[in-house]
Structure formats: C-alpha cells, structure tokens
Amino acid sequence: MSELRGIIDKYWEKVKEHRYWLHQHPEPSGQEKETSAYVAQVLRDMGLEPTEHVGGYGVTALIQGKGPGKCVGLRADMDALPLTESTGLACSSLNPGMAHSCGHDAHTAMLLGAAYVLNELKDTFPGTVKLVFQPSEENAASSGAKKMIEDGVLDNPKVDAMFGQHVWPALPLGQVAVRDGQMMASSDRLFLTVKGKSSHGSAPENGIDAIMIAAYVVTALQSIVARNVSPLDSAVISFGNIHGGSAYNIITDEVKLEGTCRNLNPAIRDTMPQRIENIIKGVVEGMGGSYEFTYLRGYSPTVNTPDKAALVKEAIVDAVGQEGLLIPERPALGGEDFSFYCEKVPSAFFWLGCHDPAKPPIPIHHGAFAPAEESLPIGMEVMVGAALKFLRQ
16 A cells, blocks of 8 residues: 555646646536546546547546456546635636535546556556546436446446545545445435416515415425434435515515435335425415426435445555544435446445544535545545455455
8 A cells, every 4th residue: 555655646746736727617517528628638648548428528438457357437526516616725716606616626636646546557457447537416407427327338348346435524634434335315306386476565465475385385395304204214305496586575476496305215215206295285275376396306325335335444444544434324415426326336435534624614515615635645545445456356
C-alpha cells in the first residue's frame, strides 16, 4: 500500500487541476457536454481510448491488465445541481445558477486519479478495469445509470463487479463507511397539480383556494409516515418545490408541487403510490377541488453485496487504518442510481468522510458545500485498492 500512496502522490497535482476545472464548469443532468468532452480528453492524454456518448454524455474507457481475468467497473457521476454556489473557493462555479454542491466534481476527479494509478499498475494485475463516467445521477426521472446500462456499459467485456463512492460530510476527514446490504434508500418522485377556482381575495367564497388545499394535502400526507409505516421502518415524504398564484389579492386556481418519497422496504414502497393518492383525493375533492397526480418510481435501494463490501473494508483499513473504518448501523434515506448497477452485478458503494473538523459542517445540496480536499487521495486509494483486491483474487 505504501507503493500505492506514492503513485497517488505522483498524480495528485493533476487530480487537483482536474477537480478545479470540473468545479468551475458545472452542468445540469443530461447536459454534461463540456464535462464529458473534458474527461474524454484527459483519458486520451493517458493513452486510453475512451468511448463517448454512452447513455447520453457518459464516457467509458478500459485499462487492460497483464492477461485474461475478471472485469471490474469503477463509477463516478458528473452532473451538477441548479444552485448558486457560496463556497468562496477560488475555483467557484463560472456557470450562473449551477454548482457542484453534491461533490460530483470530486467523484469524477477521483476516478480520473484512479485511472492514472491503475494505468501505471496495469502490468501488475490480470483482467480489465472499466472506467464509467456517468451523467444524470441527480435526475431520478432520467437516470444516467439506467441509460448507460441500456447502452451496454456492463457488457464487452462483461463487468463482474462494480464499486462507487460518495463524499459524505456527515463523516469527518479520515473516516470511510461501508456496510453489507442496504446502503441507501429508494428515491421516487411525486408530481401533483391541485386545481381550484380563481376569485378575488376579498371574496374567497366565490372561489376554490388551491393554495389552501395544497397546504392541507402536504400536512395530511405526513400521516402516512406517522401512522402507516412502522416506527421500526423508515420512510420520508417531502415536497421541495411548490408554485402557485399570480398576485397577492387573487385566490389562485392552480398549484403545482414536486416532491420525493424515500424508504428502504420494497413492500412499503409498493404501497406508497396508492396511499398517497388516497389522501390527495380525499383532501382535494373534500375541499371542492380537483387534481392531477403522478408517482414516478425512481432509484431502487442501493444494496451492497457482502463479499464486495468486504473488499472495500479491507481497502479502507489499508488506506486509513482500522480506526478509519466505519460500519454504519443503518442505511441513509438518500437515493443513488448506483442502485441499478447493484441490481445487475455484485457491487459495493461507500461513503467518503470529507468534513474538515476545523470548519462548521455543511450538508450536500447546499450552495456552500465543498468536501475537504484532503479526502480525495483517500477516496482514490480505497477505490484503487478495492479494484486491485478484486482483480487479484
């Protein structure tokens, strides 16, 4: 492992340069044109032959080992979020209203770094490494993982195992977490339009107030988690987007809401669409309105294969010692479309601690989020270590 750290150090300045460029040029899900072109060029500069436009703007490349063997896939996501950055970093976003506030720039930079290391070590392992740079992770309605799988990313050569990671500000720098089985939750989308009847604000009796109906719907839906889901299970129904009205003194006739439903139990997940619509129907029609509702099944739960998680645990101990390995008691309710790879091949997904204890903790999807830079070499080492352990088994 000391040799591995030495190779990582050798390429660290390049990795930082890539991360800075990526951070400055965030692009939304499904529109990662510049990002994918940049990644492809970096891979070509390494002497690799990338394949572009896999499942949209996805990029793949192969690193061939010294002989026949298994194929391991390593994945990073590339898309950004529609947020205004407030990190104050010198490499802050140059694209107004877009920011890498989920750390996907770090994921992509770490996989590029892993590619440098594995390309240098290709005469020391059998088999093949398949690098998977994925678009559109943030859009549950149009998963980049699904599209890449449909485009054959797991074939030619057939991928025998996959590894992925996410920077995790809930964990301090120097800790890395992985667990057997469920790691993250399913992530579904809710689209609701509440329709009423417009009237003047001074005469609400002449209208049907879509805003009031929507407020009651949002409140009533929380009873599902409180009273229809066992306290021993986990579920979340959250609305993050609500739009309605045109003037302060007009009773609006339409409100649009978008939200998410998360849980870990497939049986509970299957009941959610009908439970949610039953409440919507009762509240909306009971108050004189009408509605349109769509429940979109998004990401499945991310489930780690125990023997692949074991390889990640070994790689974590090699990188940060036994004290740096964390086995979470329970999964997170965040969603990840890495789940679709897990459904197809034995896989493991881990969380990379990236919170600098000297600074206040900032969660992902916040405009001020930025992972501690020192976490990136650790993520590279764990990713490379797990891949090598798998190929050398």
